[in-house]
Amino acid sequence: MKRLNLILLLTVFLFGTAVADEGMWLPSLIHKLNINTMQEMGCELSAEEIYSINNSSLKDAVVALDRGSCTAELVSKDGLLLTNHHCGFGEIQKHSSVEHDYLQDGFWAMSREEELPNPGKTVTFLVRVDDVTEKVLANVTDEMTESERDAKINEAADKLKEEAKGTTHYEVYVRDFFNSNKFYLFVTETFKDVRLVGAPPQALGKFGGDTDNWMWPRHTNDFSMFRVYCGPDGKPADYSKDNIPYQPKHFLPISLKGVQEGDFAMVMGYPGSTARYKTSYGIDYTMKVTNTARIEVREKKLEIIADYMASSQKAKIQYASKHARSANYYKNAIGQNEALTKLKVIAQKQDLEKQFTSWTNANDSRNAKYGAALNLIENYYTNIEADKAREYMSEALLRGPEIFLFANRVKPLEELLKDPEGNKDRIERYSQALKAAAEDYFKDYSAYTDQQIAGALMRIYAAKNTSEYQPAFFAEIQKKYKGDYDKYADKMFQKSIFDDKDEFMAFLDNPSVKVLKKDMAFMAADDIFAKYREISNQISTKGDELAKGRRLFLAGLMEMQPDKKFYPDANSTMRLTYGKVLDYDPRDGVTYKFYTTTDGYLEKEIPGDYEFDVPARMKELLLDKDYGQYADADGKLHAAFITNNDITGGNSGSPVINGKGELIGIAFDGNWEAMSGDLAFEPELQRCINVDIRFVLWVIDVYAGADHLIEEMEIIK
Structure with a gap:
């Protein structure tokens, strides 16, 4: 069976036989590319009901959250939004304190007046x-x-x-x-006025934590709720008490009927980035450089953060969002390398490239047009030391310790201070802006933790890159500190204003170039960004050839396979994917059902555990089987289900919609066995993990008692 599946996979990959559940399609093109297949699979909507520029359609109920970092969907005429808990995690964390720990206890606005504004959040x-x-x-x-x-x-x-x-x-x-x-x-x-309406406790919304992340079976109640506000004229407006709930062109009705295996399901959202047409050379680079750097650096960073978070409730709140962001793609990189190896994706790509070469060589005009494509790509990857340095620098020095990036934000002020009289007003305005930014920065900052991270990650960067690619101050560490990066970090934090709120605010009251030139963190940041620019410029000189090679290779592939329906890689624009509710066989002798129930949620309980604790009220309600109107026909409360929809990062929070255009779930994850999905779709294994909408509504209604929110929605029984 495994051999047969592999043969089928190679057939699909090499010869372009489109499978219905593969592809992230532009909704504006489904009328000519996909709608017939979708209707054959069970979709009862027309292409016009899905995407229209003249009438309300499904596209008008689906939004990009925060410019595409996640997706959300409207579920009421008053602008009520559903998305994932992890998509609202940053806002929940920012509103939390030891006195009001919304991460631990959840948050529910029982009136519009209690809904919390979130500067910077957009739909x-x-x-x-x-x-x-x-x-x-x-x-x-x-x-x-x-x-x-x-x-x-x-x-x-x-x-x-x-x-x-x-x-x-x-x-x-x-x-x-x-x-x-x-x-x-x-x-x-x-x-721009998006207010927090509700969120379950982290013990529901992030149940399973890093252990269950990217895994099936799942029982996570991964949702949060926001509301979109607008000016009295119905147009976008900055936050104001005078703003009113936005009235959308369309919102999604919600089905309580549940799902059965084989049911049609579509997902609309804003997938972030895929590279399905990347060559074998690019896949090899991703595995050996990009993912390796991410795994090595983040493993050390997460270890240090976890130690700090375990020290107090305040520490746990401060670094919860930072830990979650870093951990997500740390685990993804591990899973992706495993899946790419297991599925022999590089070998598959090489077979396709051999076919392409034979096709181009068979015709002089084709060879003249496309013959150089693969050589251009291969040549780019023959010397990747600079690329490797940039990958490690991004992970270890730019996204690693916070102090360097924060210090670099003051660089424009240094330039203004060269002419203090001429730039007096601009210096004042920029200083005030930095003060506002500092309030947020220091609220969730531990200088001691950041110092540990800085020392550890500078050491990793130095070990992985030759002196040619090291920032200038690394030579001082070798000479003056005998290569002791922890000792240098200790001294740097002592000699910096960027690790202490009071010192930083005092500097902004009377800023001077002299202070910055003596600040070790500021000068180190200067060296880091100078070296980063130097490396990037070095890479860009050969980047044009890679871009040309990729462009010609894909143009040639589309000409070589004229009968194949090609779909574009994800790039944070709206896409539609369609498929079915399906189980799968992850390995020999094992079959995963297409759904889970809250029975499994209770079975996973580890009292007091950070990832698997179950709140007392939650346990009481589930043991009493108090499921209200949200029970399945089997009498159980279903927690999650899987489909074979094609998704990636950015699809988090996307609506899962049935053939009638009704909301049946919220997409929140992919499965471990198909972590290769951003680079190669695997039709037998790839699954989209979704929280059952009935579990979401049960938490809102029965657990939280926020039935006023249910009353806003259009419920289909």
């Missing part, structure tokens, strides 16, 4: 999408260099954006697809 609606490929490429020729080509493309795109925006408040951008072979223009509308 973005898609207004329309236009294919502008011909206009963008009108003045592009094959003889141009990549830089010349990009200049012409940008010139045309800027003109199109200006025309589309006109005098509206909309945002307009042009994105490339299929490695710059096609281009689409997007018109969007962004709302």
Whole structure:
């Protein structure tokens, strides 16, 4: 059976036989690419009911949260939003304190007045999408260099954006697809007043923690609730008490009917990034460099953070969001390398590349047009020392300790201080902005923890990269501190204003270049960013050849496989995927059912454990089987279910919709066995993990007693 599955996988990958559940499709194109297949699978909607620019449609109920870091969906006429708990985790954490620990206890606004504002949080609606490929490429020729080509493309795109925006408040951008072979223009509308309405305790919303992350079976009640507000005129507005709940063009009705194996399911959302058309050379680089750097650096960082979080409730609140962000893709990188190895993805890619080479060599005109593509890509990856240095620097020095990035935010002030009289007003404004940023920064900051992280990660960076790629101050560490990075970090934190709120605020009251030039953290940050720019410039000199190789390779593939329906890689634009509710066989002798129940939630309980604790009220209600109207036909409360929808990061919080256009779940994860999914879709194993919408509503209604929120929704029984 395994051999048969592998043969089927190779057939799909090499010869392009499209399977219905693979692909992240542009909703604007489903009328000609997908709707017939979708309707054959059980979709009862028309293409116009899914995507329309003239009438309300499903697209109007689905939003990009925070510019696409997550997805959310509208579920009431008054702008009520559902998304994942981890998509609202940062806001829940920011509103939490030892006195009001919303992470531990949950939060529920029992009236509109109690809903909490979140400066900086946004929701973005898609207004329309236009294919502008011909206009963008009108003045592009094959003889141009990549830089010349990009200049012409940008010139045309800027003109199109200006025309589309006109005098509206909309945002307009042009994105490339299929490695710059096609281009689409997007018109969007962004709302800036987004208020927290409800969130379950972390023991529900993050149940299973890092242990269960990317795993099935799951029992996590991964949701949170927000509301979109607008000005009295219905348009986007900054937060104001005078704002009103936004009235959407469409919101999703919610089905209590549950799901059965084989049911049609579609997901709409904003997947972040995939690279399904990456070559064997790129896959090898991802495994050996990108993922290896991420795993090694984050493992040490997470170890240090975990020790601090275990020290007190305050520490746990402070670093909860930071730990979650770092841990998520640490584990993803491990799983991705395992899956890519197990599924022999590099070998599959190499087979495809051999076919491509044979195809190009068989025809002189094809060879002239596409023959150099793979050589350009291969040549790029022959010397990757600079690329490796940039990967490690991003992980260890830019996203590792916080002090370097925070210190670098003061760099513009240093420039202004070179002419203190001429820049007096600008210095004052920028200092005030830095003070506001410092309030948030120091609220969730432990200088001792950051010092430990800095010492440990500088040591890792030095061990992995030669002196050519090391920031200038690393030479001082070797000479003056005999290579003791912990000792240097200790001294640096002693000699810096960037690890202490009072010192930093005092500096901003009377800023001077002299103080910055003596500050070890500021000067170290200066060296780090200077070296990062140097490395990036070195890489960019050969990046044009890689971009050209990728563009030509994919253009050639599409010509080589004319009968295949190609879908574009994810790039944080709205996509639709469709599939079915399905179980799967992760390994020999094991079959995973397509659903879980709250029985499993109780079975996993470890009292007092950070990941598997069960609140007393939750346990009491479940033992009493007080499921209200949310029980399945089998009498149980279903927790989660799986489908074979094609998703990735950014799809977190996406609505899972049945064939009637009703909400049946919220997507929140992928499965461990298919962590290769961003680079190669695996049809037999890839699953989308979703919280059952009935479990969500049960928590809101029965557990939290927030039935006023249920009354806002359109419930289909």
